[in-house]
Amino acid sequence: MRIRPRYTQWLAVTILGGATILTLAVLVFIIVFVLEKGLPVVNFGFLFTNAEDMGRAGGIFTTLIGTIVLPLLAIIVAAPLGISTAVYLTEYTVETRATKIIRFGTDCLAGIPSIIFGLFGFIFFVTTLGLGWSILSGGLTLAVMILPTIIRTTEEAVKAVPKSYRQVSFSLGATRWQTVKRVILPNALPGILTGIMLGIGRSIGETAAVIFTAGSSLRMPSSVFDSTRTMAVHFYILAREGISSENAYGTAATLIIAVLAINLTAYWMMGRFIAKRS
Amino acid sequence: MMVAYQGANAVSNKIEINSLDLFYGKFQALKTVGMSMRENMITALIGPSGCGKSTLLRCLNRMNDLIPGVQVKGNVRLDGADIYDSSIEVAELRKRVGMVFQRPNPFPLTVFANVVYGLKVAGIRNSSRLKEIAEQSLRAAWLWDLLKDKLDHPALDLPLDQQQRLCIARLLAVQPEVILMDEPCSALDPIATMKVEELMMELKKKYTIVIVTHNMQQAARVSDFTGYMLLGEMIEFGVTNDVFTKPTKKLTEDYITGKYG
Numbered sequence A: 001m002r003i004r005p006r007y008t009q010w011l012a013v014t015i016l017g018g019a020t021i022l023t024l025a026v027l028v029f030i031i032v033f034v035l036e037k038g039l040p041v042v043n044f045g046f047l048f049t050n051a052e053d054m055g056r057a058g059g060i061f062t063t064l065i066g067t068i069v070l071p072l073l074a075i076i077v078a079a080p081l082g083i084s085t086a087v088y089l090t091e092y093t094v095e096t097r098a099t100k101i102i103r104f105g106t107d108c109l110a111g112i113p114s115i116i117f118g119l120f121g122f123i124f125f126v127t128t129l130g131l132g133w134s135i136l137s138g139g140l141t142l143a144v145m146i147l148p149t150i151i152r153t154t155e156e157a158v159k160a161v162p163k164s165y166r167q168v169s170f171s172l173g174a175t176r177w178q179t180v181k182r183v184i185l186p187n188a189l190p191g192i193l194t195g196i197m198l199g200i201g202r203s204i205g206e207t208a209a210v211i212f213t214a215g216s217s218l219r220m221p222s223s224v225f226d227s228t229r230t231m232a233v234h235f236y237i238l239a240r241e242g243i244s245s246e247n248a249y250g251t252a253a254t255l256i257i258a259v260l261a262i263n264l265t266a267y268w269m270m271g272r273f274i275a276k277r278s
Numbered sequence B: 001m002m003v004a005y006q007g008a009n010a011v012s013n014k015i016e017i018n019s020l021d022l023f024y025g026k027f028q029a030l031k032t033v034g035m036s037m038r039e040n041m042i043t044a045l046i047g048p049s050g051c052g053k054s055t056l057l058r059c060l061n062r063m064n065d066l067i068p069g070v071q072v073k074g075n076v077r078l079d080g081a082d083i084y085d086s087s088i089e090v091a092e093l094r095k096r097v098g099m100v101f102q103r104p105n106p107f108p109l110t111v112f113a114n115v116v117y118g119l120k121v122a123g124i125r126n127s128s129r130l131k132e133i134a135e136q137s138l139r140a141a142w143l144w145d146l147l148k149d150k151l152d153h154p155a156l157d158l159p160l161d162q163q164q165r166l167c168i169a170r171l172l173a174v175q176p177e178v179i180l181m182d183e184p185c186s187a188l189d190p191i192a193t194m195k196v197e198e199l200m201m202e203l204k205k206k207y208t209i210v211i212v213t214h215n216m217q218q219a220a221r222v223s224d225f226t227g228y229m230l231l232g233e234m235i236e237f238g239v240t241n242d243v244f245t246k247p248t249k250k251l252t253e254d255y256i257t258g259k260y261g
């Protein structure tokens, strides 16, 4: 016998709603758990003094700097490269075997575990190019790692711009580049920014790729050729070596707050941008 | 009558199409089409769905170039010069031969930014010049009084008929010589349609207009010349009144009297 639609409807709402609540609950639980353990040690002094005794005492200032500098470098390198590649693939080439292979390649790259990128970075940037454990090696490795994500999200964003915008633009005498610059990129920007945010998020949280390439020095770097340690790596080392679980959670809490702050800023910026354009 | 207008042809044909073939890959969408469009006249293209009206229209400003796999043979002359010649700058051609699309398609920008888009693309930066041309263009599309206080409003918030006339204004701003319209009223209600038709009658004083329409009354009302197409061929082409009242081909008569299909 067929189940009455009324019941299937009820069942669907329960299952879908239940899944949503479960997801949210796990998320909230993790955040609350980390913040509860970590926030008590987070204060001005913790954020702005250097670590002492390998992190047993003192703060996390240099790792804060490392966490800002590495993803920044990664995004400065990866965003222009990735966006240009994506625009070229979608706007300037027709779909051929070659573009399909490139697309397949980027998809594969996006799925490779980050430790492989770490190993590649170690062999290529640290050893072969002789950059050593440094901000430069780490930043470039992270750039290679997030490049596929940026390419794919930009491609999707560019493809989502209505065809009619292109037609109108061309019909008014615009060249392809003018169309890209004036119509396609502005309209794809929210999507592109999302890709960049994903990239920043991945870089900030990355440990494996960083530890092999940027090293884990706690000293304040004075140039991009110096080694540095990010908060994620700091947390990993503090927790793994059993150095200080208090400071480990303090670091984790700071990391979570930083990621939240970045995302909120991005949403705010996007909102403002969209409001300004329409 | 026929003789008189053909005699005048030589002097004032804005566009001349000679044995034009167009292929989408292997599919032939236009078959040795020949016709001409006279300056400051409205030429209508009618025919059943899929007969190639839009395709023919897109040949006139080379919008078909954007579709992969399109091949064009034969020639299209604008003021006597072949627009498919390799020396032609396509962007420049499109400024001379502008297009109004089926669905109103303003950019998601302000009214003003829409009108001046083509000018900015053409490199005009001077803001008083931009304002001046924007006003002229909006006036010419009968929108100035309606929109002069709404220049910074989002264009997509306007009612559809105003959006469509905004698209016309945006086109007029680049000072085209020919305006191609692909079913410009199909998204509009009858009153808005009438308004656009009246506007066309006004615009033809300065521009040469080619319109594709499914609406035969519309073709009869606004156009001076009409071409009837079927399966990629130009079946009949002549003075609108003649095509509608004394078609020379049986196929045309069937279509016009509604016997087609």
Ligand SMILES: Nc1ncnc2c1ncn2[C@@H]1O[C@H](COP(=O)(O)OP(=O)(O)OP(=O)(O)O)[C@@H](O)[C@H]1O
Pocket (backbone or CB within 6 Å): B024, B027, B029, B047, B048, B049, B050, B051, B052, B053, B054, B055, B056, B067, B214
């Ligand atoms: N991009 C394309 N690729 C392949 N075939 C196409 C393409 N565009 C149109 N065609 C084909 O070419 C023929 C003519 O199409 P076209 O759009 O010019 O017809 P139309 O007369 O404008 O029709 P409608 O009145 O429905 O707009 C049709 O058979 C159509 O399927």
Ligand SMILES: [Mg+2]
Pocket (backbone or CB within 6 Å): B053, B054, B055, B182, B212
């Ligand atoms: Mg059509």
